[in-house]
Amino acid sequence: MRDAMKRGLAGLFGAAGCLAAELAVAVPAYDGKGADAPKIVDPAAGWDHLWREVLIDITIIGILFALMTAYFIWKYRARGPGQEGESPKLSPATAVAWAVIPTFVFLADDLFVAANGWQLWNAYRQVPENRLEVHLESGMYSWDYTYPNGVRTQNELKVPAGKPVLLRMTSRDTLHSHFIPDFRVKEDSMPGRTTYLWFLPKEPGEHLVTCAEYCGVMHSYMAGKVVVVPEAEFNAWYEGEGTKLKTAGAAGAPVPAAAPETAPKSGKKKSA
Amino acid sequence: MNWKEWIFTTDHKRVGVLYLIGSIAAFAVAGIMALLMRAELSTVGPTITGNPTQYNVWLYAHGAVMILGFQIPALTGFFANFCIPLMIGAKDVAFPRVNALSVWLFYVGIILALLTFFLPDPPDVMWTGYPPYSTITTGNTAMYTFTVLILGFASIIGGVNFLTTIAYMRAPGLTLGKLNIFVWCTLGAFVLQLIFVPVLGTAVTMISLDKYLGTNFFDPTRGGDVLTYQNLFWFYSHPAVYVIFLPFIGVIYEIVSTFAKNRVFNYKMVVYGGIGGIVLLAGEVWVHHLYVTGMADWLRIGQMVTTLMISVPVGLMVIGLVGTLYKGSITFETPMLYALGVLFLFLIGGLTGVPLAVTSLTLHLSDTYYVVGHFHYVMAVAGTFSIFAGVYYWFPKMTGRMYNEFWGKAGFWLTFIGTNIVFWTMMDIGVKGMPRRYYDYSHFPQFEGAHQLMTLGAVILGVGFLIAVVNWIVGAARGPVAGNNPWGSRSLEWTTVSPPPHGNWPSPPSVAEDWDPYCYGRK
Numbered sequence: 001m002r003d004a005m006k007r008g009l010a011g012l013f014g015a016a017g018c019l020a021a022e023l024a025v026a027v028p029a030y031d032g033k034g035a036d037a038p039k040i041v042d043p044a045a046g047w048d049h050l051w052r053e054v055l056i057d058i059t060i061i062g063i064l065f066a067l068m069t070a071y072f073i074w075k076y077r078a079r080g081p082g083q084e085g086e087s088p089k090l091s092p093a094t095a096v097a098w099a100v101i102p103t104f105v106f107l108a109d110d111l112f113v114a115a116n117g118w119q120l121w122n123a124y125r126q127v128p129e130n131r132l133e134v135h136l137e138s139g140m141y142s143w144d145y146t147y148p149n150g151v152r153t154q155n156e157l158k159v160p161a162g163k164p165v166l167l168r169m170t171s172r173d174t175l176h177s178h179f180i181p182d183f184r185v186k187e188d189s190m191p192g193r194t195t196y197l198w199f200l201p202k203e204p205g206e207h208l209v210t211c212a213e214y215c216g217v218m219h220s221y222m223a224g225k226v227v228v229v230p231e232a233e234f235n236a237w238y239e240g241e242g243t244k245l246k247t248a249g250a251a252g253a254p255v256p257a258a259a260p261e262t263a264p265k266s267g268k269k270k271s272a
Numbered sequence: 273m274n275w276k277e278w279i280f281t282t283d284h285k286r287v288g289v290l291y292l293i294g295s296i297a298a299f300a301v302a303g304i305m306a307l308l309m310r311a312e313l314s315t316v317g318p319t320i321t322g323n324p325t326q327y328n329v330w331l332y333a334h335g336a337v338m339i340l341g342f343q344i345p346a347l348t349g350f351f352a353n354f355c356i357p358l359m360i361g362a363k364d365v366a367f368p369r370v371n372a373l374s375v376w377l378f379y380v381g382i383i384l385a386l387l388t389f390f391l392p393d394p395p396d397v398m399w400t401g402y403p404p405y406s407t408i409t410t411g412n413t414a415m416y417t418f419t420v421l422i423l424g425f426a427s428i429i430g431g432v433n434f435l436t437t438i439a440y441m442r443a444p445g446l447t448l449g450k451l452n453i454f455v456w457c458t459l460g461a462f463v464l465q466l467i468f469v470p471v472l473g474t475a476v477t478m479i480s481l482d483k484y485l486g487t488n489f490f491d492p493t494r495g496g497d498v499l500t501y502q503n504l505f506w507f508y509s510h511p512a513v514y515v516i517f518l519p520f521i522g523v524i525y526e527i528v529s530t531f532a533k534n535r536v537f538n539y540k541m542v543v544y545g546g547i548g549g550i551v552l553l554a555g556e557v558w559v560h561h562l563y564v565t566g567m568a569d570w571l572r573i574g575q576m577v578t579t580l581m582i583s584v585p586v587g588l589m590v591i592g593l594v595g596t597l598y599k600g601s602i603t604f605e606t607p608m609l610y611a612l613g614v615l616f617l618f619l620i621g622g623l624t625g626v627p628l629a630v631t632s633l634t635l636h637l638s639d640t641y642y643v644v645g646h647f648h649y650v651m652a653v654a655g656t657f658s659i660f661a662g663v664y665y666w667f668p669k670m671t672g673r674m675y676n677e678f679w680g681k682a683g684f685w686l687t688f689i690g691t692n693i694v695f696w697t698m699m700d701i702g703v704k705g706m707p708r709r710y711y712d713y714s715h716f717p718q719f720e721g722a723h724q725l726m727t728l729g730a731v732i733l734g735v736g737f738l739i740a741v742v743n744w745i746v747g748a749a750r751g752p753v754a755g756n757n758p759w760g761s762r763s764l765e766w767t768t769v770s771p772p773p774h775g776n777w778p779s780p781p782s783v784a785e786d787w788d789p790y791c792y793g794r795k
Contacts, residue, residue, distance in 0.1 A: 072597040085534030085600035099541040110580035117630035181705030192492020195566035212639035220710035
């Protein structure tokens, strides 16, 4: 009986060994920050990579535990009435070992996951210098974007392919969350604070933007899209809209938004 | 039987049964809300109601009533009341009349929660009640505030009562090292309640002050900050998850030990490492609910590490459970089926929480169906299965009668299968981007098939729960007489007659030197 316990402990050591091997293989495989090369890391690709990695990790642990439990349930089913279990009484040393070793196995796995998560986090939070910076104000129930040259659009964010896009976000009423599932990113926007997110649109195409923070009655209808176009096409559109805006401004007419706003702006905002 | 004897009772067992009846009623109502939501989501676009607010009210009521009206009262109200004095060999709780007050408050709280459906402007603020929406909605936020305050207060006075009871009223010879795991777990849960419930009370009170009295705690245009509420709310509501988790895993320990006829594996590891570890870590992980709110980066990274560390005490408790099966002599009556079901549901739920602990992965997963699927596995259905397991397990002690084994097992399999259909599918479409709290998923028409599958699963699991409740009612009324200890447990509550009389034992019990609640295989 004591031997069985020792075998169990040996198995635990084995598990720790496997984990160390997993660490050794997996950590160099993910070149998150790209060291000194100025290449842009795409957080969405990093997300897919880390998701797969964590999924493999939890699947292995889950299957091990599930199989062990299922085996015990089958193996130690009662063979007759009146029988009682005869699990061994643990010696103090074994009892401590059974607490300490699993603790370190779990902690090792935690730190492995945390280290990779942190690395990816840096990719999400460190925005490349060469970027298009757009201001977003969310409101019930629309996304209102303002480009650096003053061009405004609603519920449609037109961006050039291949250039990182940074959104600086705030809200004029309730909480909203600008969620672009295809780019694996969201961040809340709220009154009184400025938050940001960035993403890297690679290919021309359209991507759904949807609200992920309960914001009111029409929450589920609060959607828009990111339209990625080739850089030349974007520049033509951007310059064209900018010129229109300037001439309209010079003529003294009220500045038209590319799409009309639905709700009035609240006056006071604080930038963080 | 005189109804006044029940309403004005100070007997801990009757108070417990009152808690059970109230919380099962709340469970039924909140379950019907869930089925209505599933019906609404069975097609893209409006299905059974054209009014999104109606759906949002169901969603609010489902969350608030399930957590505050069903799980916490059933686990820390019913089980604690019914089992703890019996498990420690006490005649009653330390303050029986305070105990009666707590159950009355609980009834006031759930009646208030149910009045939601008769108000012209019911609350539609979700169970989280985040401002600014909760302070500008036409929905009745005050109802939410008062429901939370009253149920919270009931819970606090219950906590004081049980901490005192466990400290001072143990039978002679029953040392702390011989307490049932369930008693330790409940002790941990009440410590958490006493520390953290006041914070929740503060948060929801400030919401109503902001909305009705014109203060500006959460209004940034007048110097407030919307994030303050979320911090206060989750500073309670994350520990609340452990207030649910600890008692339910305690119930599972009692059941697994009894039906494996085996001593709890590594008792001290479970108590100090598992329960102690959870109580210590519970208050340091709330920021993982705020990963996408623009909190300071150092907090989001720091609490990613503490959140992942929760896997240590929780993992030790799972090892303790699986170890209790080792070299046991396992039989598979209904309570044991539910308990083993919890083990598997909790395994899935716990492990799918690992990606959610990682700040960067959560930037995609947060507020999607993945989160909803995860917390239903790990807390909602695992907790509910435990409550059903526990009610089946102590049913003979409560009523002196036996439920029907066939229908018990049938109910279990239906709920188990239905649960996995619903919540596995939910996690799957969540990873693909389906956001939560959507009345209409017209931007995600590709998920219509998955939603229909979930609706089907919800019906199956609903039928399973219904069978269980009917089984109890029929069993309590005319089941066969059960005997004092039908499961052959060593734990103290099975040594008295079923149902136990007022005062629990004809003469006060004391325990032998070599006795402990799990002393199987030696006698």
